[in-house]
Amino acid sequence: MLNDKKFSLYSLILMALMSVMMLLPLWNVIATAFSTNLDSMKPGLLLWPETFSVEGFEVLFNRLEFWRPFANTMFVTVIGVFLHVFLASVGGYVMAQPNLPGKHFLTGIILLTLTIPSQIIMVPLFIVFKDFHLLNTLTSLIVAELVSGFSILLMRNYFEQIPHSLLEAARIDGASNLTIFFKVYLPLTIPGLITVGLFDVVRKYNMFVKPLIFINDPEKITLQIALKSIVMLDNSTSSSDIVTNNVVAGAIVVALVPLVLFYPYIQKFFIKGAHAGAEKG
Amino acid sequence: MATLSLHNVIKRFGETEIIHGVDLAINDGEFIVFVGPSGCGKSTLLRLIAGLDDTTEGEIKIAGQAVNDLAPSKRGAAMVFQSYALYPHMNVYDNIAFGLKVRKHPKEFIEERVNEVAEILQLTPLLNRKPKELSGGQRQRVAIGRAITRQPEVFLFDEPLSNLDAELRVAMRMEIARLHEKMNATMIYVTHDQVEAMTMADRIVVLRAGQIEQVGTPAELYTAPENVFVAGFIGSPKMNFISVTSKEFDGTKQTFTLESGQSIKLPVDSPTDGEKQFKLGVRPEHLFINRTGDLNITIKATASEYLGENTLVYGDLNGQSITLKVDGHQTILPGQEIAASAAVRDIYLFDDQDRSVLQNYRRTLLKDALSVKENKEPATAA
Amino acid sequence: MVLLPDAITSFVSFRKGSMDTRLLKKYAPLYVLITPIIIYFCVFIFYPLSQAFYISIQEFGLLGSSGFVGLDNYYTIFDDSDFLQVIENTIVLSLGITFFGFTLPIIPAIALVEITQMAAKRWFQTLIYLPNLFSWVIIIGIWMTFLSPAGSLNSVLISLGIIDAPILFFANEDYARGMIVFQTVWKDIGYTTVIYFSAILSINTDLYEAAEMDGATVWQKIWNITIPQLYPTMKIVFLITLLGSLRTFDSAYLMSNGLISHKITTLALYVYEQGILEFDLGIANAAGVILLIIAISLALAVQKITRNK
Ligand SMILES: Nc1ncnc2c1ncn2[C@@H]1O[C@H](COP(=O)(O)OP(=O)(O)OP(=O)(O)O)[C@@H](O)[C@H]1O
Numbered sequence A: 001m002l003n004d005k006k007f008s009l010y011s012l013i014l015m016a017l018m019s020v021m022m023l024l025p026l027w028n029v030i031a032t033a034f035s036t037n038l039d040s041m042k043p044g045l046l047l048w049p050e051t052f053s054v055e056g057f058e059v060l061f062n063r064l065e066f067w068r069p070f071a072n073t074m075f076v077t078v079i080g081v082f083l084h085v086f087l088a089s090v091g092g093y094v095m096a097q098p099n100l101p102g103k104h105f106l107t108g109i110i111l112l113t114l115t116i117p118s119q120i121i122m123v124p125l126f127i128v129f130k131d132f133h134l135l136n137t138l139t140s141l142i143v144a145e146l147v148s149g150f151s152i153l154l155m156r157n158y159f160e161q162i163p164h165s166l167l168e169a170a171r172i173d174g175a176s177n178l179t180i181f182f183k184v185y186l187p188l189t190i191p192g193l194i195t196v197g198l199f200d201v202v203r204k205y206n207m208f209v210k211p212l213i214f215i216n217d218p219e220k221i222t223l224q225i226a227l228k229s230i231v232m233l234d235n236s237t238s239s240s241d242i243v244t245n246n247v248v249a250g251a252i253v254v255a256l257v258p259l260v261l262f263y264p265y266i267q268k269f270f271i272k273g274a275h276a277g278a279e280k281g
Numbered sequence B: 001m002a003t004l005s006l007h008n009v010i011k012r013f014g015e016t017e018i019i020h021g022v023d024l025a026i027n028d029g030e031f032i033v034f035v036g037p038s039g040c041g042k043s044t045l046l047r048l049i050a051g052l053d054d055t056t057e058g059e060i061k062i063a064g065q066a067v068n069d070l071a072p073s074k075r076g077a078a079m080v081f082q083s084y085a086l087y088p089h090m091n092v093y094d095n096i097a098f099g100l101k102v103r104k105h106p107k108e109f110i111e112e113r114v115n116e117v118a119e120i121l122q123l124t125p126l127l128n129r130k131p132k133e134l135s136g137g138q139r140q141r142v143a144i145g146r147a148i149t150r151q152p153e154v155f156l157f158d159e160p161l162s163n164l165d166a167e168l169r170v171a172m173r174m175e176i177a178r179l180h181e182k183m184n185a186t187m188i189y190v191t192h193d194q195v196e197a198m199t200m201a202d203r204i205v206v207l208r209a210g211q212i213e214q215v216g217t218p219a220e221l222y223t224a225p226e227n228v229f230v231a232g233f234i235g236s237p238k239m240n241f242i243s244v245t246s247k248e249f250d251g252t253k254q255t256f257t258l259e260s261g262q263s264i265k266l267p268v269d270s271p272t273d274g275e276k277q278f279k280l281g282v283r284p285e286h287l288f289i290n291r292t293g294d295l296n297i298t299i300k301a302t303a304s305e306y307l308g309e310n311t312l313v314y315g316d317l318n319g320q321s322i323t324l325k326v327d328g329h330q331t332i333l334p335g336q337e338i339a340a341s342a343a344v345r346d347i348y349l350f351d352d353q354d355r356s357v358l359q360n361y362r363r364t365l366l367k368d369a370l371s372v373k374e375n376k377e378p379a380t381a382a
Numbered sequence C: 001m002v003l004l005p006d007a008i009t010s011f012v013s014f015r016k017g018s019m020d021t022r023l024l025k026k027y028a029p030l031y032v033l034i035t036p037i038i039i040y041f042c043v044f045i046f047y048p049l050s051q052a053f054y055i056s057i058q059e060f061g062l063l064g065s066s067g068f069v070g071l072d073n074y075y076t077i078f079d080d081s082d083f084l085q086v087i088e089n090t091i092v093l094s095l096g097i098t099f100f101g102f103t104l105p106i107i108p109a110i111a112l113v114e115i116t117q118m119a120a121k122r123w124f125q126t127l128i129y130l131p132n133l134f135s136w137v138i139i140i141g142i143w144m145t146f147l148s149p150a151g152s153l154n155s156v157l158i159s160l161g162i163i164d165a166p167i168l169f170f171a172n173e174d175y176a177r178g179m180i181v182f183q184t185v186w187k188d189i190g191y192t193t194v195i196y197f198s199a200i201l202s203i204n205t206d207l208y209e210a211a212e213m214d215g216a217t218v219w220q221k222i223w224n225i226t227i228p229q230l231y232p233t234m235k236i237v238f239l240i241t242l243l244g245s246l247r248t249f250d251s252a253y254l255m256s257n258g259l260i261s262h263k264i265t266t267l268a269l270y271v272y273e274q275g276i277l278e279f280d281l282g283i284a285n286a287a288g289v290i291l292l293i294i295a296i297s298l299a300l301a302v303q304k305i306t307r308n309k
């Protein structure tokens, strides 16, 4: 836009430097993860493993049973995201109905849920979960983020883009609300469902405070909590002597793998979401 | 096939009343066209009939049964939308079949119906395509096909052809007319296009600002408009209106003077005492140049448009714009003075206050002719 | 929180609308669909919220409430110098995160727009956006590895002779807050850059061409066109960043250790420590309510100020 060759070059250099800044520590972690136990503890710039090794990963999976929290997180994420997307689209469908009496009231409720920072209700929420006997269950993590006002509003925006006349045509064709929802609305908002789903995958995968509060049972801890124990060398990990730097780095790398696999899609849809966010305000 | 009637139908959106008490009776199998300026409530009225919006007051009956509280799908009406409203993710077959599928008809029945409809509308080769792979005209046919499959009692069309180019529009117009004949269904058709209205309608309903101005056959509306609005709305180019003032009444005819000083004597049913304002109406095609007639005016040309078969001449008469439609090619320069005239039988007299028609001389003359005949007949017989 | 004023408007306009029983009947299936969701919100958000208020004015022991104590819990925490420190931490961190978080990304956003090589442009976007997806555990894990005493950065600095002894980035109270701000900005910069980037792309190019005709330099164009055109977006980003920063929890929780936690314990973390670890529910909820009040008043104040502009 500025149309200046020199400035364009500076921009390129600046962004290259910035990318290094984003990448360098990450690269360092990957290099550490594939080093031997000993190499990983040595001081020095580590950008390539001196000897390529998977010792760290062996410790991680064989001795620390890192697969278990991984499986727990997968369980919560898969089931949780499925339910979340379903409920968000049901809510979004209702909220997208023109002329729905009481729509303002419902919108008010949903906006209010977005207004309340979760930390404020953390303690009473803990008590609610206790009363429902949900503490120490993976179900608690699914229930905790079963649906969100944010996702409902996002789905509503997608549904609202469907021309109104389509809804009317379906009504005249004799379709019921459920038929319209499943046969007309959902097939037309697949990008929306994917976006909401991906947002929720990331949210569920990274969920931290809730498992921290709700789950004590070592059998049921999730990936982020297990990762925390390893990274922070928690005293609770009795085997802290075996947790060398390459194990820590290995755990981080393992935790990154699913995100990186999803990243191309996430980027495609999130960046669109960010653009929309900028416009919506 | 069904009759349809509206009784004092009122529609309000919130506080604003959009439809102000419409009464209308539509016969079985009739082709009715709603016309009127943009925003007058044509679509709204159609949507009330379809059940897409709820009527605020009044009653709508289809086949004698009140349908106010019935869901759109239960009214036996099908609608073709201006935007087509095809389901983008379904192919043509599924679009047409959707209404039957949700009604849980057996598969073979659906297949038979869809194929039959596709045959009628020449859609058979396109059944597997998605709407976005179709041309505008093809989409329009799918939209119509979707409406036909269910064999509704009443068809509702909301400006179905307005997205098509002129040629396709003519073709589709014929197709719809043919369909009407074949299915013999009651159809209500909303349009902006006069030609569509005049050519397709059994009867035209002229709406303005949420009210019916006049209902009649195309010929009735053209020859016997009931007020200035209908007179101006039907016919293209628009009817010319000329302000006149009433003068003396000589026992049979009243003299009216134009602002330019010319005057004309016209028979009136009820003479006016003193000077009052009236409007004369005369259609562009009924004004002739270089000829003297009952009404003679001289206008100053402002522009002309040569249309091939004829030429439209725009001019000015004491600040009122006048349009003439003259045969063939006429070279007319701006500023040129043109004498034009019209015969009494082509003149309408309107009340300047309530804008209703006072004298329709074509009618008057016709009636006179008939009454003369009537008077004569017994004489011959005797 | 951004949305509170909108929520209020919604309720107000709802009361103005009238209910029609015929419509209610027609829309019944839709209400049936939305009801479970509303119940969910009531049980898991609104009920706990009301409890937070309720408990904050109760004396609360392990066995439940033992009576109404009015504002005693509030007096207690305001008398506690630790709590005042917590407030200070929250404010300082919040200001730091907000300031850098909303200004810095403008630079890469402008740079990104100017880059003409499409492939490079896409790669840069991809790279800077990546950390936004990482959990705080991963972020801190990555930087702890990179910045550890024997880690890459310290080793390089020592071998270059810039420092003698390794810098204890995670165990020095002077660095603690800076580290949180830095890592938060590092995490979020990609996201905010993308927002600014798309806002810049939607600026009418005629403006730049007109400035070009007037002989404006690159910097003049940035200063007189890009930045002013970005104001509306900046307002939104500012608000989102500010309100997000007030909730700082994960980073502070994960970085806390005996040496530095007094510098970085935020209100949100304090609520957790008092409520979940100490089970001092009255105090925890009083702190929570204070956080809510701060957040809402800030949101309203900022909206008022920026709307008047
Ligand atoms: N849902 C609505 N809420 C409020 N007002 C409406 C609504 N729908 C239509 N109107 C108003 O009702 C009037 C009639 O609208 P309608 O769509 O029936 O006009 P129309 O005759 O079909 O016009 P057009 O020829 O432009 O399609 C307009 O003034 C319009 O603004």
Ligand SMILES: [Mg+2]
Residues within 6 Å of the ligand: B042, B043, B044, B158
């Ligand atoms: Mg219309």
